[in-house]
Each structure stands twice: as C-alpha cells, then as structure tokens.
Amino acid sequence: MIPHFTEARQRERVPTEISASAEGACVRLADEIATLIRANDAAGRPTVFGLATGSTPVPLYRQLIRLHRDQGLSFRHVITFNLDEYHGLPRTHPESYWCFMHEQLFNHVDVPPAHINIPDGMVPRDQVYEWCRTYEEKIKAAGGLDLQILGIGRTGHIGFNEPGSGSDSRTRLVTLDALTRRDAARDFLGEANVPRHAITMGVGTILEARRIVLLAWGEAKAGALAGAVENPPTEALPASFLQTHPDTVFYVDAAAAGELTRLRHPWLVGPVAWSRPMTRLAVVWLSQQARKPILKLLDEDYSEHSLADLLTEQGPAYGLNIRIFNELQHTITGWPGGKPNADDTNRPERATPESKRIVVFSPEPSNDVLGMGGTLRRLVSQGHQVTVAYMTSGNLGVPDEEAAMAAELVLEFDLSAGGAGSPGAVFAREVRQQLQGKTAYAADSTEVRKLKAIIRRNEARASLQACGVDTARVRFLELSFYEKGRYRRFKPTPDDVSRIVTLLEEIQPHQIFGTGQIAEPSSVPALCFSLLRQALDACQTSPWRKDCHVWLYREPDRMWEPAEIAMAVPLSPRELTQKIQAIYQHKSQRSQSPMLAQGLHELWQQAEHHNQAIAKLYDALGLAEYEAIEAFQPMVSIQG
Numbered sequence: 060m061i062p063h064f065t066e067a068r069q070r071e072r073v074p075t076e077i078s079a080s081a082e083g084a085c086v087r088l089a090d091e092i093a094t095l096i097r098a099n100d101a102a103g104r105p106t107v108f109g110l111a112t113g114s115t116p117v118p119l120y121r122q123l124i125r126l127h128r129d130q131g132l133s134f135r136h137v138i139t140f141n142l143d144e145y146h147g148l149p150r151t152h153p154e155s156y157w158c159f160m161h162e163q164l165f166n167h168v169d170v171p172p173a174h175i176n177i178p179d180g181m182v183p184r185d186q187v188y189e190w191c192r193t194y195e196e197k198i199k200a201a202g203g204l205d206l207q208i209l210g211i212g213r214t215g216h217i218g219f220n221e222p223g224s225g226s227d228s229r230t231r232l233v234t235l236d237a238l239t240r241r242d243a244a245r246d247f248l249g250e251a252n253v254p255r256h257a258i259t260m261g262v263g264t265i266l267e268a269r270r271i272v273l274l275a276w277g278e279a280k281a282g283a284l285a286g287a288v289e290n291p292p293t294e295a296l297p298a299s300f301l302q303t304h305p306d307t308v309f310y311v312d313a314a315a316a317g318e319l320t321r322l323r324h325p326w327l328v329g330p331v332a333w334s335r336p337m338t339r340l341a342v343v344w345l346s347q348q349a350r351k352p353i354l355k356l357l358d359e360d361y362s363e364h365s366l367a368d369l370l371t372e373q374g375p376a377y378g379l380n381i382r383i384f385n386e387l388q389h390t391i392t393g394w395p396g397g398k399p400n401a402d403d404t405n406r407p408e409r410a411t412p413e414s415k416r417i418v419v420f421s422p423e424p425s426n427d428v429l430g431m432g433g434t435l436r437r438l439v440s441q442g443h444q445v446t447v448a449y450m451t452s453g454n455l456g457v458p459d460e461e462a463a464m465a466a467e468l469v470l471e472f473d474l475s476a477g478g479a480g481s482p483g484a485v486f487a488r489e490v491r492q493q494l495q496g497k498t499a500y501a502a503d504s505t506e507v508r509k510l511k512a513i514i515r516r517n518e519a520r521a522s523l524q525a526c527g528v529d530t531a532r533v534r535f536l537e538l539s540f541y542e543k544g545r546y547r548r549f550k551p552t553p554d555d556v557s558r559i560v561t562l563l564e565e566i567q568p569h570q571i572f573g574t575g576q577i578a579e580p581s582s583v584p585a586l587c588f589s590l591l592r593q594a595l596d597a598c599q600t601s602p603w604r605k606d607c608h609v610w611l612y613r614e615p616d617r618m619w620e621p622a623e624i625a626m627a628v629p630l631s632p633r634e635l636t637q638k639i640q641a642i643y644q645h646k647s648q649r650s651q652s653p654m655l656a657q658g659l660h661e662l663w664q665q666a667e668h669h670n671q672a673i674a675k676l677y678d679a680l681g682l683a684e685y686e687a688i689e690a691f692q693p694m695v696s697i698q699g
C-alpha cells in the first residue's frame with residue numbers, strides 16, 4: 060500500500076520509515092536500543108541517550124519497560140540527557156518533564172538516579188547561561204550522545220527549538236511559540252498556566268549526537284513532517300536541519316506521513332497502480348495544478364503534469380474527466396441518512412430504512428458539532444432517530460474560573476431562596492473552598508471534576524438544542540479511562556469497551572458516526588476511536604451489525620483531500636450560521652484570552668474556515684458552488 064521503493068523517496072532528504080502503527084515502529088526501535096545497550100555493556104562502555112518527553116515517545120518507553128521486565132534488559136550503564144524542561148516549574152510539578160520522565164520510564168527501569176540528567180526548570184535567570192554551558196560539558200564528558208530520540212512539534216520544533224532557531228544553536232533559555240503553548244494547554248489545564256519559557260538543548264547540540272531518531276504520529280504532525288523531510292533546511296522549520304546529519308532516520312505512522320509526496324502525489328515520484336482512489340486523487344490534483352475545472356482538462360494537461368501513463372491507461376481526457384467528475388458529484392448529498400424513495404445506486408447512503416437509528420459518537424463534548432454540526436441538524440430534520448453519545452465528560456478542558464463561577468451561582472441562588480443550605484449549596488461551598496485552596500497546577504478533586512463535567516454536559520445540551528437534536532436522547536458515557544485519568548496518562552480498560560457495546564446493543568444502529576482514526580494515538584479522540592473499533596468488533600456477530608454503516612468525521616484542523624471524501628454534505632449560509640451558534644454554546648472552550656495570538660483561531664472560526672475551504676475546493680473542481688461542506692469517509696476504506 061505504502062510505496063517503499065527508492066524512486067518514491069527521491070524528494071525525501073532524510074530516510075523516512077512509515078509504519079502501520081506507532082506501536083510497531085516502537086517495537087523495532089526498542090529492539091535497536093536494546094542491541095546498542097547490550098553491545099556497549101559487552102564492550103564495557105556506557106550508552107548515552109538524549110531523550111524527549113511529550114506524547115510521542117510514550118509508546119517507545121512502554122516497549123523499553125517491557126524489555127527490561129520480560130527480557131532483563133538493564134539500564135545500569137545507561138546515561139540519559141533530556142532535551143528540555145519548562146522554565147519556572149519545580150521538579151515536583153506534575154507537568155514538569157522531570158516528573159514525566161520518572162512516571163513514564165525511569166521509575167520502571169534500573170537506570171541509576173545519578174545517571175539521569177534533565178534541565179533544571181528552576182535555575183534563576185541570571186544563572187541560566189552558565190547552567191546551560193555546564194549541561195553541554197556534561198554531555199561531552201559522558202562521551203557525547205549515542206542516540207538522540209526526538210518528537211516534532213506542529214511548529215516544526217525539535218526540543219523547544221522553535222522557528223527561528225539556528226542550526227548552530229546551543230542549550231539555552233527560549234520563549235515558547237504561541238502554537239506550542241496552545242498544544243500544551245490541556246496538560247496544564249488551561250493556556251494561561253502554560254509556562255512561557257523553557258530550557259532546551261540547541262539544534263547544534265542535537266546534531267552532535269551520533270545517531271538521531273525522530274518519531275511522529277498522527278495527522279496533526281503531517282504538515283511539519285513533510286516540510287522537514289522534503290524542503291531544504293531552514294530556520295523556519297528547525298527539524299529540517301536534521302537533513303544535514305549523517306545518521307538520522309524518521310520513524311512515522313501513515314497519518315503523520317500523509318503529506319509526503321510519495322503518499323499524496325505518488326505519480327510525481329514513480330510508477331503508480333491506477334486504482335480508483337488513486338485516479339481520483341490524481342485528477343483532482345491535476346485540476347488544482349492546471350487551475351481548471353475537471354471537465355476542462357485536456358490531454359495535454361495530463362501529459363504536461365506527469366500523468367501521461369494515466370492517460371494511456373484510462374484516457375482520453377474527455378471520458379476520464381467525466382468519470383471522475385461524476386464520482387465526485389455522487390459524493391454530494393443533502394441526505395446524509397439516505398434519501399427516501401430515491402434510487403440510491405450512486406448515493407453515499409442507502410435509502411432504506413427511511414428513518415434510521417443513528418448514533419453519533421463524540422470523544423468529548425464539542426467534537427460532534429465541530430465536525431458535523433450541520434449534518435446533525437439535517438439528520439434530525441429528515442426524521443432519523445439521532446442519539447449523540449459523549450464518550451467522556453470533557454471536564455479536564457474546563458478552566459477553574461468557569462467552575463468557580465458555577466459554584467457562586469449555586470451559592471447565590473441558595474441564599475436568595477432563603478439560604479437554607481441545600482445539598483447543592485453544600486457541594487458548591489466545598490467546590491469553592493477546594494478551588495480557593497488549590498495550589499498552582501494541582502489536579503482537580505473529584506468534586507471539582509464533577510462540577511466541570513456538569514458544565515460541559517449543559518453546554519453540550521445547549522449546543523445540541525441549537526442543532527435541533529432531542530436532548531432526551533443524549534448519552535453521557537463518562538468512560539472511566541478519562542474520568543480516572545489525566546492527559547497523556549490515560550489507560551483504557553475493558554469496562555470502557557463494554558459501556559460502548561451496551562449502548563450499541565441497545566440502540567442497534569443503522570448508521571454510526573465516529574472520529575479520531577488518524578489522531579495522535581494517545582489523544583482522547585484516538586483512544587475513543589480505538590475503543591469504538593473494539594466495541595464494533597465485539598458486536599460483529601450481532602444481527603444489526605452487518606446492516607450498519609460507519610462514517611467518520613474529522614477535527615477541522617487538517618484539510619481533506621477530495622479523493623478521501625465519500626460523502627459531502629453541503630451547508631447553506633444559514634446552516635453554517637446555525638452550526639457556528641451550536642459551537643458557540645461550548646462557552647468553556649473559548650479562548651480564555653481576549654487577544655488571540657496571531658494565526659490562532661477560536662474553535663468556531665476553525666470549523667467555519669474548514670467547511671468553507673472544502674466547499675471552495677469542490678467549486679474549483681467545477682462542481683456546484685456551496686457556502687460550506689462537511690465531509691465524511693466510511694470506516695471500511697480506512698481499514699481496507
């Protein structure tokens with residue numbers, strides 16, 4: 060499926076291995092690490108690692124722990140240097156990289172504490188320069204880094220070397236990019252809590268490692284990764300400097316590799332098997348390149364744009380254009396649940412039964428309206444029985460200020476109703492006290508999380524009402540992996556799967572909508588998607604299952620390729636406004652800062668731009684001109 064031949068990699072300036080899953084890539088890398096450690100142990104040398112934090116290396120650390128536990132791999136002669144640490148955070152802070160590394164790796168293997176080096180987030184500013192110099196000297200004294208593990212940020216950073224960092228930069232204090240801070244907001248329970256500065260190894264420091272492995276998972280990394288692999292080295296994308304290193308490899312999953320030419324435009328780098336999806340991908344691309352609607356493409360356009368062999372196989376252009384145009388035309392439907400009494404041969408969804416039982420799974424409240432708010436409204440108005448199932452409460456995403464305000468409302472109401480001290484008021488007083496006594500960045504108590512969940516439940520109901528959904532049908536599954544966990548530390552259980560199975564068996568849906576299939580594997584949408592998939596597998600033999608279509612919607616942060624879209628639901632200007640109103644009900648999810656950093660947008664703006672961009676794409680291909688479009692693909696096409 061994924062081309063690996065050399066020709067396909069001709070645009071790639073750094074060796075890039077694409078794996079089906081993060082897990083698979085990490086099993087291989089952990090074996091490589093074990094071999095290195097054992098060889099150095101045998102030669103009586105220490106092994107020196109540069110380590111990263113964040114979601115990306117977690118599956119690697121899990122594999123290393125497994126090798127230690129099951130195969131006796133010892134870390135006694137391993138020395139580690141971490142890339143970075145937030146400045147201003149003490150070690151004891153739950154989001155410090157010190158804490159992270161101990162929780163995720165060091166506490167589970169036998170690396171001696173004296174061999175662990177992590178930048179100190181509490182070094183006073185006037186001593187940072189000296190401290191960083193000493194850190195570099197320590198790396199040298201240990202013999203230099205044998206292997207440096209890296210993740211990549213959406214800004215293209217490695218370590219915390221944000222755009223603008225030079226290839227010769229050294230360990231230093233840096234200011235974090237606005238996007239990086241936003242990406243860390245969830246871990247810190249709000250953007251306002253994210254530190255503004257960090258100490259990081261420099262690009263030059265990293266490049267001195269003997270071998271470098273960069274890992275990347277999930278579609279959110281696709282843009283930065285393609286830039287780092289295919290564009291010339293530039294300070295605007297610091298990971299691109301890795302191209303200059305003689306022994307660097309990128310291990311990525313298919314979602315993170317999604318923007319590489321060999322996957323996105325493979326005909327530019329070698330021969331291609333012209334399957335239907337590949338043909339559609341190429342014709343759509345050609346129409347964009349030639350800036351012509353599909354039906355106006357000429358034979359010459361095909362041959363001038365490296366598509367001569369497609370023309371030979373499936374040409375001439377006239378017939379090929381019409382075929383692809385019709386295929387795309389057939390993805391457009393105003394009847395996402397199927398059109399009653401219509402010939403459905405060429406429609407994305409079947410006509411019968413006329414009224415379908417539908418379950419829309421939303422990992423957290425708001426994913427549903429962001430991804431398919433307009434479609435939800437249509438499904439309801441077209442007479443289907445729509446159940447929206449919120450898989451988690453989303454309470455970790457509620458800022459303390461919102462919870463404090465809700466507690467005050469209850470207390471003031473209680474007072475105005477006579478001040479008898481109702482059980483609700485007792486609860487609210489408890490929450491107020493806990494919030495007031497909460498130390499910076501401390502985790503929420505059960506009570507505070509409960510109140511935050513209530514806030515999100517009510518926002519979700521208001522949002523669904525704005526979409527016309529009967530809120531009596533809403534389900535809050537409160538999957539326990541989320542309710543008992545915190546970001547990056549979630550551990551799904553069989554109980555999570557069985558809650559989804561119970562709902563599915565009760566409703567026996569004809570149609571399911573889900574999301575998260577190509578999200579970063581440890582993110583809430585990805586975990587929820589994996590649980591949904593397991594639940595569907597568990598229902599495989601249930602009679603309703605074979606007649607149930609599973610559709611996937613997506614977060615609005617990455618553009619769809621028209622070739623990926625199997626169902627395009629157009630929204631009128633009014634429907635788009637209604638969708639925005641529905642998103643707007645998720646008040647606790649709006650930015651806490653009245654001044655958004657340049658280039659960052661509110662959720663509703665992201666969704667608006669995204670849906671309008673898909674419509675523009677369809678328009679430019681010569682299809683009908685709509686205000687906005689919501690897009691879907693069937694789950695089978697991902698698996699198959």
Ligand code: F6R
Nearest residue numbers: 111112113114115210211212218
């Ligand atoms: C962490 C680090 C960062 C991360 C990057 C990706 O030590 O240096 O460069 O690797 O921000 O973060 P995740 O893995 O959380 O997506």
